[in-house]
Amino acid sequence: MGAPGAEAAERTELAGNGFVGQSLRRKEDPRLITGRATYTDDMVLPGMLYAAIVRSPEAHARIVSIDTTEAREQPGVHAVFTGDDLADLAAPCPMVWVPPGVEMRVPDHWPLARGKVGYVGQAVAVVVGADKYGVVDAAEHVLVDYEPLPVVVDPEKALEDSSPIIHEEFGTNKVFEWSLPGGDVEGAFRDADVIVEKRIVNHRTAGAAIEPRSVLAEWREGKLTLFSATQIPHICRVILSIQLGISEEKIRVVAPEVGGGFGSKLQVYGEETLACWCARKLGRPVKWTATRSEEMLTTHHGRDQIDYIRIGAKRDGKVTGIHARIIQDCGSYHLIEGPVIPTFSACVISGPYDFPAVQTDIVGVFTNKFTTDAIRGAGRPEATHFIELTMDALAEELDMDPLELRRRNFITEFPNERPHGFIYDSGDYHGTLDRCLEHLDLDAFRREQAELRERGVYRGVGFSTYVEICGLGPSRALGPEGWGMQGGYFESAQVRVHPTGAVTAYTGTSPHGQGHETSFAQIVADRLGLTPDVVEVIHGDTNTGPFGKNTYGSRSLAVGGEAIARAAERVQDKARRIVAHKMEAAPEDIEIADGKFQVRGSPGKAMSLAEVAGEAYIPQDLPDGMEAGLDEMCFYDPPNFVWPFGAHACITEVDAETGRVDVVRYIAVDDCGPAINPALIDGQIHGGIVHALGQALYEQVVYDADGQLVTGTFVDYALPSAADVPSFETDRTETPSPTNTLGVKGVGEAATIACSPAVVSSVVDALRPLGVTEVDMPLTPMRVWQAIQAAQGRGSGPAAGEQGAALDEHGQGAAGSGPTSPSEGGAP
Numbered sequence: 001m002g003a004p005g006a007e008a009a010e011r012t013e014l015a016g017n018g019f020v021g022q023s024l025r026r027k028e029d030p031r032l033i034t035g036r037a038t039y040t041d042d043m044v045l046p047g048m049l050y051a052a053i054v055r056s057p058e059a060h061a062r063i064v065s066i067d068t069t070e071a072r073e074q075p076g077v078h079a080v081f082t083g084d085d086l087a088d089l090a091a092p093c094p095m096v097w098v099p100p101g102v103e104m105r106v107p108d109h110w111p112l113a114r115g116k117v118g119y120v121g122q123a124v125a126v127v128v129g130a131d132k133y134g135v136v137d138a139a140e141h142v143l144v145d146y147e148p149l150p151v152v153v154d155p156e157k158a159l160e161d162s163s164p165i166i167h168e169e170f171g172t173n174k175v176f177e178w179s180l181p182g183g184d185v186e187g188a189f190r191d192a193d194v195i196v197e198k199r200i201v202n203h204r205t206a207g208a209a210i211e212p213r214s215v216l217a218e219w220r221e222g223k224l225t226l227f228s229a230t231q232i233p234h235i236c237r238v239i240l241s242i243q244l245g246i247s248e249e250k251i252r253v254v255a256p257e258v259g260g261g262f263g264s265k266l267q268v269y270g271e272e273t274l275a276c277w278c279a280r281k282l283g284r285p286v287k288w289t290a291t292r293s294e295e296m297l298t299t300h301h302g303r304d305q306i307d308y309i310r311i312g313a314k315r316d317g318k319v320t321g322i323h324a325r326i327i328q329d330c331g332s333y334h335l336i337e338g339p340v341i342p343t344f345s346a347c348v349i350s351g352p353y354d355f356p357a358v359q360t361d362i363v364g365v366f367t368n369k370f371t372t373d374a375i376r377g378a379g380r381p382e383a384t385h386f387i388e389l390t391m392d393a394l395a396e397e398l399d400m401d402p403l404e405l406r407r408r409n410f411i412t413e414f415p416n417e418r419p420h421g422f423i424y425d426s427g428d429y430h431g432t433l434d435r436c437l438e439h440l441d442l443d444a445f446r447r448e449q450a451e452l453r454e455r456g457v458y459r460g461v462g463f464s465t466y467v468e469i470c471g472l473g474p475s476r477a478l479g480p481e482g483w484g485m486q487g488g489y490f491e492s493a494q495v496r497v498h499p500t501g502a503v504t505a506y507t508g509t510s511p512h513g514q515g516h517e518t519s520f521a522q523i524v525a526d527r528l529g530l531t532p533d534v535v536e537v538i539h540g541d542t543n544t545g546p547f548g549k550n551t552y553g554s555r556s557l558a559v560g561g562e563a564i565a566r567a568a569e570r571v572q573d574k575a576r577r578i579v580a581h582k583m584e585a586a587p588e589d590i591e592i593a594d595g596k597f598q599v600r601g602s603p604g605k606a607m608s609l610a611e612v613a614g615e616a617y618i619p620q621d622l623p624d625g626m627e628a629g630l631d632e633m634c635f636y637d638p639p640n641f642v643w644p645f646g647a648h649a650c651i652t653e654v655d656a657e658t659g660r661v662d663v664v665r666y667i668a669v670d671d672c673g674p675a676i677n678p679a680l681i682d683g684q685i686h687g688g689i690v691h692a693l694g695q696a697l698y699e700q701v702v703y704d705a706d707g708q709l710v711t712g713t714f715v716d717y718a719l720p721s722a723a724d725v726p727s728f729e730t731d732r733t734e735t736p737s738p739t740n741t742l743g744v745k746g747v748g749e750a751a752t753i754a755c756s757p758a759v760v761s762s763v764v765d766a767l768r769p770l771g772v773t774e775v776d777m778p779l780t781p782m783r784v785w786q787a788i789q790a791a792q793g794r795g796s797g798p799a800a801g802e803q804g805a806a807l808d809e810h811g812q813g814a815a816g817s818g819p820t821s822p823s824e825g826g827a828p
């Protein structure tokens with residue numbers, strides 16, 4: 001179960017022009033901000049047809065009959081298909097986590113429902129026709145007769161014996177149960193002087209990428225091309241090959257420009273398979289693009305955990321153990337990896353603290369909702385949230401400063417093997433907290449807070465010190481014989497110097513906003529004595545470059561960037577040997593200076609990369625035994641995960657009359673190793689904070705008791721805008737990871753993992769004089785106001801940890817109301 005040891009990677013001295021570490025502007029931005037980028041929905045192919053999907057209005061029902069006659073007769077309609085028509089599919093949508101020794105219940109999940117539906121929005125038929133809007137109208141004419149079945153949406157109720165069963169074949173709604181223990185947890189609680197316990201609801205959220213999902217499939221001469229707004233083109237190709245029963249080399253998957261994913265496009269959705277199947281059947285290209293409501297209904301959701309946490313400690317604050325029981329709402333069917341997500345909570349259960357014993361017990365549950373799967377952070381935001389809020393509760397119980405409690409328990413020695421077998425690679429947890437406090441000046445804030453309170457203004461500060469696991473990851477740890485993921489977790493790269501000296505770098509990663517074209521070009525440029533603008537980085541097309549494992553889990557730099565660096569170093573090494581041969585010098589004496597390969601200290605004895613390429617591609621005088629060409633590949637499988645960390649502080653002001661929360665200051669100090677491009681890191685941190693602020697304050701996917709999605713549009717699902725957040729104060733420390741030669745760790749999810757407990761804790765700190773000790777996210781004005789009323793003994797607001805609260809609240813018309821919604825300002 002444990003990760004393999006962190007074999008120290010030797011860090012190479014960077015040769016060349018020192019572009020690594022510079023905040024270069026993103027190479028990809030000019031086309032993005034001038035509207036010249038091509039997204040899937042922009043594409044039009046000759047003879048292209050459009051698909052519209054008929055979706056279930058019922059959360060749980062048997063399909064009695066589907067009558068497509070009328071729909072087929074609508075103008076422009078070429079075909080209408082149902083689940084029965086797709087009987088020739090070789091396999092349902094796969095779920096790729098098969099944990100060894102665990103009974104995992106995986107219902108067949110077909111692109112079009114067969115016999116029954118388990119969630120509102122489940123696809124039951126597809127209409128294909130010539131007109132984009134005509135097919136939507138025609139879909140209204142598909143008549144489906146449903147026999148409704150009892151619905152269950154609350155995961156804890158779904159586990160009760162009296163609950164309706166969603167998949168009769170299993171006789172239970174339990175998806176799986178497994179534990180990740182480490183050390184003697186029960187002993188740890190026996191030895192503890194103090195035990196704090198909490199129940200924390202980490203509610204359901206949406207990825208909410210601005211570009212909705214979109215697919216365009218084309219068959220030509222026995223070959224399939226799928227253009228898809230996906231994070232995982234290579235993985236998608238493997239899965240399509242299995243589902244469609246087509247040999248993999250006949251399939252090309254292209255991720256054109258992808259307008260954000262945030263995990264929600266780390267998926268192979270039924271619509272991807274369906275478009276390919278329809279295109280093959282009809283012999284015409286078929287496009288489908290989700291409407292925003294379809295996106296909210298049927299693009300996987302995230303979080304949706306109920307967490308029961310216990311932390312034990314001695315009187316002096318030294319923690320003795322942590323135990324978490326996680327109830328994960330999986331929705332009614334799986335997509336590719338949903339059930340594994342809470343395992344990532346378990347990986348970081350120790351946080352940055354030296355818990356001698358840890359244990360996570362996870363139970364996955366079917367409910368009549370859509371699938372949950374990876375959304376930015378995937379399991380680690382949930383864990384940070386429950387660890388940090390429980391540490392705050394422990395500090396309260398011990399009457400100790402919460403930062404002092406953290407400092408007493410920080411891990412200080414690295415590499416550090418945690419009780420459950422994971423090895424933290426490197427860290428300096430005091431360092432990031434110190435830096436955060438340098439920015440904050442806590443004493444000054446406390447004085448200001450006291451003065452403001454005198455005037456009835458409630459400001460508070462909250463902290464989050466976190467560690468995360470990313471850089472997925474060692475195949476030995478994650479693969480079939482490790483956790484049971486059915487795949488490898490290496491990354492691939494190819495660095496090709498063309499005969500003229502131009503350079504193309506192919507990466508198996510598939511960026512969709514992270515800026516790999518820039519940062520990877522910086523890495524290659526330094527190794528080949530070039531400037532990044534002449535290094536072209538190609539990604540997202542299974543027909544170019546080697547097989548890759550794509551972008552998620554903040555893996556691209558630590559695994560894909562390392563692969564690129566290694567491939568570039570292989571090119572550099574060959575170039576050195578060619579130059580040494582031509583200059584009659586030793587390869588070790590060739591250095592990169594002034595953009596050339598030169599004999600050390602002899603600027604006159606130098607060759608440009610173009611000259612080296614000329615020698616390599618017109619091989620008349622190469623060293624004996626050397627092959628022609630200058631083109632190198634690397635498949636890099638890391639020896640360990642990487643473990644970024646940091647300290648965040650949030651200051652909020654709460655209007656005690658209305659419950660409105662404003663974020664006044666936000667300070668983020670993160671450590672993701674040496675920066676390749678500091679501006680890209682800042683961008684990732686900014687976006688990551690806003691993502692988690694959204695969850696903490698505004699966003700919630702809400703289903704009513706009948707399984708109807710109530711938050712189906714951006715009117716009901718409130719995303720924060722730039723106007724709702726302050727200007728963030730970011731800083732970094734740089735502690736290299738010994739896992740890779742770049743020393744880097746991931747940063748794409750770090751801020752999302754860190755942020756939410758700092759926000760909640762700051763609101764509790766603000767309202768402490770009013771007696772508020774806890775509030776569950778999202779901290780909508782209604783919830784905060786109710787918490788104040790309850791603490792003041794005026795009425796019964798929903799206590800923290802009550803799952804039902806969101807639904808009741810929504811029923812009263814408050815949940816999901818956005819930061820700018822007029823309905824939320826006033827108290828009821």
Ligand code: MCN
Binds near residue numbers: 678
């Ligand atoms: N970086 C760097 N130096 C470091 C660390 C990182 O310059 N020491 C840079 C990298 O070169 C890269 C960027 O930071 O350009 C992010 O790198 P990394 O942490 O490796 O993350 P990934 O590229 O693998 O991105 C995945 C991550 C995830 S899991 C989600 S979810 C997410 C995220 O990135 N979704 C995003 N950031 C997003 N940003 C945008 N704009 N859109 C999304 O959908």
